[in-house]
Amino acid sequence: MSGETILENVSFEVGKGEFFSIIGPNGAGKTSLIKCLGRIHNHWTGRVYINGQDLQAFSQRDLARFLSYVPQAEGRTLPFSVFEFVLMGRYPHLSPFSTISIKDREVVTSILDLAGLTEFSDRRMDTLSGGERQMVFIAAALAQGAETLLLDEPTAFLDYRHQVQVSELLRRLNKENKITVISISHDINAACAQSTRVMAMKDGTCLFVETPENTMNSDRLQGLYDTSFLIADHPAGMGRIALMEKQA
Amino acid sequence: MRKSVILINMGLVAFVSLLIAPMVGMAFIPINELWQAPGSTDAGILRDIRIPRVLTAFTVGGALALSGMTFQAMFRNPLATPFTLGTASGASLGAAIYIRLGLTFSLLGISGIIFAAFAGSLLAVVFVYGLTRLKSGFSSATLLLAGVAVSFFFSSLILFIQYISGFTNSFRILRWMMGSVDLMGYDGLLNMLPLILIGLLIVLFSSNELNLLMTGDDIAASRGVNVNRTKKVLFTATSLMVGGVVAFCGPIGFIGMIAPHISRLLIGSNHRILIPATILFGGTFLLICDTLARTLIAPVEIPVGVLTALIGGPFFIVLLLNRKGGLGL
Numbered sequence: 309m310s311g312e313t314i315l316e317n318v319s320f321e322v323g324k325g326e327f328f329s330i331i332g333p334n335g336a337g338k339t340s341l342i343k344c345l346g347r348i349h350n351h352w353t354g355r356v357y358i359n360g361q362d363l364q365a366f367s368q369r370d371l372a373r374f375l376s377y378v379p380q381a382e383g384r385t386l387p388f389s390v391f392e393f394v395l396m397g398r399y400p401h402l403s404p405f406s407t408i409s410i411k412d413r414e415v416v417t418s419i420l421d422l423a424g425l426t427e428f429s430d431r432r433m434d435t436l437s438g439g440e441r442q443m444v445f446i447a448a449a450l451a452q453g454a455e456t457l458l459l460d461e462p463t464a465f466l467d468y469r470h471q472v473q474v475s476e477l478l479r480r481l482n483k484e485n486k487i488t489v490i491s492i493s494h495d496i497n498a499a500c501a502q503s504t505r506v507m508a509m510k511d512g513t514c515l516f517v518e519t520p521e522n523t524m525n526s527d528r529l530q531g532l533y534d535t536s537f538l539i540a541d542h543p544a545g546m547g548r549i550a551l552m553e554k555q556a
Numbered sequence: 557m558r559k560s561v562i563l564i565n566m567g568l569v570a571f572v573s574l575l576i577a578p579m580v581g582m583a584f585i586p587i588n589e590l591w592q593a594p595g596s597t598d599a600g601i602l603r604d605i606r607i608p609r610v611l612t613a614f615t616v617g618g619a620l621a622l623s624g625m626t627f628q629a630m631f632r633n634p635l636a637t638p639f640t641l642g643t644a645s646g647a648s649l650g651a652a653i654y655i656r657l658g659l660t661f662s663l664l665g666i667s668g669i670i671f672a673a674f675a676g677s678l679l680a681v682v683f684v685y686g687l688t689r690l691k692s693g694f695s696s697a698t699l700l701l702a703g704v705a706v707s708f709f710f711s712s713l714i715l716f717i718q719y720i721s722g723f724t725n726s727f728r729i730l731r732w733m734m735g736s737v738d739l740m741g742y743d744g745l746l747n748m749l750p751l752i753l754i755g756l757l758i759v760l761f762s763s764n765e766l767n768l769l770m771t772g773d774d775i776a777a778s779r780g781v782n783v784n785r786t787k788k789v790l791f792t793a794t795s796l797m798v799g800g801v802v803a804f805c806g807p808i809g810f811i812g813m814i815a816p817h818i819s820r821l822l823i824g825s826n827h828r829i830l831i832p833a834t835i836l837f838g839g840t841f842l843l844i845c846d847t848l849a850r851t852l853i854a855p856v857e858i859p860v861g862v863l864t865a866l867i868g869g870p871f872f873i874v875l876l877l878n879r880k881g882g883l884g885l
Contacts, residue, residue, distance in 0.1 A: 368780050369782070373780070376779075377774075377775075384771075392826055396764070396779065399768060399780050399781065400779065400780035402764060
């Protein structure tokens with residue numbers, strides 16, 4: 309991209325059914341990595357395999373049936389209803405000449421139900437709050453029927469209730485629907501609480517891939533973020549949590 | 557199902573306009589002259605002058621509106637049209653060169669001016685598209701500015717060509733630059749129809765892609781749209797339509813910007829229904845404007861481009877003021 313190297317020496321494997329979080333400071337290349345994985349960026353070298361198949365061997369449409377992507381929240385207004393927008397997620401299952409089938413509509417209805425969005429079905433996208441909007445974006449990605457979900461900071465800019473709602477949905481999808489989740493996170497505690505493994509990125513390379521337990525290490529986190537952390541036990545006994553030593 | 561009712565109504569208005577428009581003119585001629593007195597002068601006027609003109613106006617209006625709609629969706633920008641992006645001036649340049657050189661060739665029965673205009677519009681499109689590829693993250697506002705620059709550049713070339721042309725050619729170019737759907741007969745219409753139909757079919761079968769492109773290139777790509785290929789195909793489709801129209805009718809402005817917006821305000825942004833609505837609205841609108849243009853101060857004809865802006869502008873502003881929310885783009 310523009311001739312500069314953004315990512316280098318990033319090598320990792322994600323198992324089926326994993327909840328894989330990517331953490332790291334701003335500008336570490338997390339978003340670029342996710343976009344390369346989803347082939348939203350196409351100008352890069354390197355090898356990615358899905359179930360043993362080369363990522364570049366997929367057509368864009370075939371790939372969309374394996375991988376879906378939820379972008380970082382942004383303010384663009386979308387002039388569609390929630391149902392219309394989620395239905396557009398069925399694109400990889402439509403041939404150029406086929407029309408939307410009853411089955412596609414049923415899939416969308418059940419996904420809206422799964423995400424608790426049934427009552428929003430007819431709402432216009434530009435009337436939704438940030439939290440509702442994020443849920444719809446996840447639902448639209450799910451409509452692709454992909455087994456792997458790529459997310460770019462799904463809980464950024466959301467209030468606490470919506471953060472919980474989105475996290476809860478992702479947890480359910482991962483546990484009950486066996487969807488592999490690869491998610492960028494700015495919240496170390498949330499990432500460690502949810503994930504099977506955590507990857508840390510800095511300056512375009514992979515610093516470490518660890519279990520959540522091992523990620524909760526003040527030296528590791530300091531090396532990653534260049535600021536000091538305190539590691540404490542969660543008061544309610546839910547593992548350990550990281551706190552910034554100096555308050556922001 | 558309110559939207560389908562609106563669409564049916566738009567279809568009815570288009571049909572009635574197509575039926576009435578040929579009868580109106582310097583003298584009122586009822587349409588039944590065609591079969592009641594097929595040999596009469598009146599029937600001849602209907603058959604050879606008014607009906608082809610009415611059909612041309614409808615086709616041209618629909619094609620320009622559809623081109624504008626496609627560009628607006630692709631660039632997610634309300635100001636993107638074949639005119640602001642330089643496609644129309646590219647086509648104009650091609651046609652002006654063809655006229656200046658005094659060329660008269662045809663291929664497969666299609667006049668050479670069409671090929672010249674198509675080549676010109678394609679040149680402009682390749683240039684603008686090349687800019688988007690040259691630097692990723694090119695904002696659509698920057699792109700529009702580039703398009704406007706291209707447009708002015710080509711317009712200057714046209715003026716230059718006109719300046720160095722003899723009086724007859726210079727007048728031909730000027731007259732054609734004013735924009736008109738008065739082609740005298742069916743030849744022009746039949747010449748441009750193949751290009752317009754190919755372009756129309758491509759856009760028609762790209763409604764899902766257009767919807768997704770409107771949500772952003774990243775999302776479109778992640779849903780499985782081959783964004784670059786789709787854009788190339790759509791650029792070619794619009795070049796075909798704009799080239800076809802501009803070759804014979806000259807650059808008729810405004811309709812390509814306003815008709816898609818009004819259609820969106822009426823019927824929403826889902827391209828599955830927006831595409832037919834835009835064709836119907838654009839076609840009917842230009843047809844009505846042209847009918848007024850040739851009757852209002854008859855026997856003098858007002859250039860139709862003047863009327864499209866005079867009527868469309870205030871109409872659009874009234875719609876904007878009455879609308880809650882944005883443009884649906």
